Amino acid sequence: MADLFDRPVHLKAYLTGRCTKCKHYNEVMTHDYGNLPYRELEDQMDRTNHSIHPIMCKKCGAGYPPQHLVYRDVDRKEDVVRVQIDYSSPVDPETSAAMTEGHDRRYDIFKEYEREFWAAYTGFALEDWRAAVGELLRSEIEAGCSALGITPGEWRTEQQARKDMSTRFKTDADRSAFWQAANHEFITDEILNIGAMGWPPELLVKRYGSRRTRFAIMYFPIAEALETLRTRYIGQLFRKEKGDNAFLLRRIGQLTEDMQKQAVRANQLIRKVDEQKHEIAGLQDKVGVANAKIASLSNQQPAEERNKDDIRRIRELKSFVGELLAELRAIRPDEPEDIGESPMLDESGTDGADTPTTDLSILEGKTVAIIGGYRSRRDNGDYPCEITTHDGRKHDPDFYTALQQADIIVVLTRFISHASMWEARTVAAQEDKPIYYAQEINIRSILNTVVQK
Template identity: 70%
Template sequence: MSKFFDDFVHLKVYLVGRCTKCKHYNELMVHDYGRLPYSKLEDEMDRTNHPIRPISCNKCGTEYKPQQLVYRDVVRDSEVAKVNIDYSNIIDDEKSAAMQEGHDDRFKIYQKREQEFWAAYTEFALEDWKSAVGELMRQEIEAGFAALGKKTTLKSDLHARREVLQKIAASDRRSFWIAANQEFIVGELLDLGVMGWVPIEFAKRYGAARTRFGVMYFPIVEALEDLRTKYIGLLFKRERGDNAFLLRRIGQLTDAAHKQTVKYNKALRQTDEQKHVIAEMQDKLGVANARITELSRQQPAQSRDSDDIRRIRELKSFVGELLAELRAIRPDEPEDIGESPMLDESGTDGADTSNPDLSALEGKTVAIIGGYRSRRDNGDYPCEITTHDGRKHDPDFYAALQQADIIVVLTRFISHASMWEARTVAAQEDKPIHYAQEINIGSILNIVAQK
């Protein structure tokens, strides 16, 4: 255990990261442990989880996923730790609860298997006693001598190890080893629990061999075994011996998994950044389309001012460029908007539309985006009707928009991406576009005809 075990610490926990939209750095405090002695803080940390939630940017108000957890000691005005948030490894509530339960029950689990573990651990040490002693520190050796009732003055780690090899009889080695390793096994592996282990730091402080044994064989519940596997991969990258190939392979797989994790987290952040870019472009598209519509309606085409014609052309060109950029950065598939409906063709469903006047649609082609028909014939309608569910921007989708004289968008069943494609084609081609929530074809056509 730390020699500062009874020192006071005031730890605060923050979610931090740069905004995916404006790149402003933000922090959100998610927990304050208060001023506690280190021994009490460890107990509090065991009982506390820090849920990962979005940060709201102080500059632009955008909500985004944090990148790191930061632990700060207010007493010493220092950063204790900074942990990258691994979104690829975020677990479901059920597994999280099982892991937490295993962590909370670690003392009971250890107690049940304590003798079994120590028997194996001492056998490991006795197989190569000199090498095992070579990893002990002076204070650990002092604890071992004290447990045997032996008084000795130790000047350094090296001197202490020599004293062990010279003065500890073979019959006392088991007792000595158990006493000397209480700090490592009980004070570190048990008190911290698997969720708090730092294997690389353990190896530096307590030696590689006994750290490896402890990590591989310390008693834990099944729910925490994935963490053990991860730690084994970190510790056995350069192992030599009978199991060298297997252990090196575990290390290689751990490295590969880490690289995939880095790629996943990077891609996740890039996706969030692209969402903001897409939203901004869609806003610009909306403004440009609205302006085109406004200029087009101001006066008939044959009497339009040359400046208005030029402005409309420039706006259409701008819209085309924006849409091309959107297509390049937008995900391949539109967002999930559920199943598209089969359109109802059983007359009309409006109160005043029993005999709708659809003569204005004579000879027209009406494209309905957001649903599909159960039949291909045109029925009793005066116009040609084409449909597309809008879920994929395939050739049929664009053909339906291009061939249409009038476009109808079913707002409840179409993605934002498909809606913008339809609006842009309508603006560029001077085609009327209507928005409806109905799925009855007769009602849809009646709405279009009235407008």
């Protein structure tokens, strides 16, 4: 074992996963541990917290959440560990720090309770000595004999060694001493050195047997902050338990399995949401291109002079925009975008600028819809046109009524979401209505901008 732990290993950690937009597989190195002996490398892995951040796809350039954290042996060109990243229940920094601190203190904690643990562990073995010895490996039996100065027998098989040890000792004291010596590798290297944060219960059961693996995981002294991990491991180990506490242990196993399934579903949902974000962005780009083409065709010549081909193309593009918008509405999340509160529009006669007031008579008889703010009064003031407003935060009937009844649409870009802006642009393109974009909130200043443009 000494040679194995002293062997240098060059390990690198990677964030990996398929792009949620184009499905291309990407890997990004997040940490290089260098070429270290196994024991030192193990300590470095314990102390390294990897930052989980989006991967930028090398093929399409989209950012997306990674799926796995992979530890790779550079020299052997093989993955040592592949850990699925769980986004369903993120650990807060305070809990994470407590778990790390508990993991670092595992040697001190074990030293404090070492005598009690070994007493309980040997007592467990003595209750059914034959079954306990039946889980020992031949190498463990030989190590136990060597520690007690016993000459190993001429065993042809591991089973013969186990049978010999089950009948050789006559006193509980001898059995206890042998049991502790034979289990030194299991308890020290697999349970203590690795620590609760890295225990692999199913692998330990395969190598060391279910009975002693269960006992060690259930009773090994660990920090209080790591007890949630112990509960999870118990759920994995006792799914099909039979005995006095069968119902309770099976229930823990069932709850653990349900939590794992929910975590899988949550991670799948997170990737689905990310996929939909890329899909929405793509559809919005298409809507923008279609609107630009419509505007270009609309400005080429007066409507009465358009030829039949241009009219047909405009109609087709408008229909295309309508279909894209319908699809965009269907997949767009219900939650509103994170935008600020809509402002109350300024009703004063001027915005405070020194420039002369523009003649607004050209707007007489028109209806101007301002999207992104609201008014404090309902009368129309002293404007030559009708003013209607909507904050744009919800696409309710009033929102679409304001757009449909308007002769001119004005969008306050600082105070509405991208979704509302696209809705306004689409209605303007479909209905051949002029649309303007403003940042100020003074109504007269907004109207001045419209007239000047």
